Amino acid sequence: MLESNFEKKFHELINDAELPQPQKEKLYLLARRSRDNQKKLQAKFNSLQQSIDYLRLGVKYLIFDLEATRRENQQLREKLRKDSE
Numbered sequence: 001m002l003e004s005n006f007e008k009k010f011h012e013l014i015n016d017a018e019l020p021q022p023q024k025e026k027l028y029l030l031a032r033r034s035r036d037n038q039k040k041l042q043a044k045f046n047s048l049q050q051s052i053d054y055l056r057l058g059v060k061y062l063i064f065d066l067e068a069t070r071r072e073n074q075q076l077r078e079k080l081r082k083d084s085e
Contacts, residue, residue, distance in 0.1 A: 007035075014027055014028065
């Protein structure tokens with residue numbers, strides 16, 4: 001369910017409920033806090049996802065560099081072996 005649909009249904013439910021005004025206000029307050037906390041959680045999740053993506057990219061670069069270094073070392077060993085013969 002989309003967030004806008006959820007909020008619309010939630011407001012309809014609260015308005016249709018047979019609750020005294022203080023309890024309705026309390027329910028609205030809790031709903032707003034819940035929405036704010038959900039938005040903060042979503043923002044933190046997005047930030048975490050970006051950090052993970054950045055980490056993955058960094059690991060890929062490190063693996064590429066490691067493989068290149070291994071190839072270079074192997075080539076130098078072969079050259080040293082040929083030179084010593």
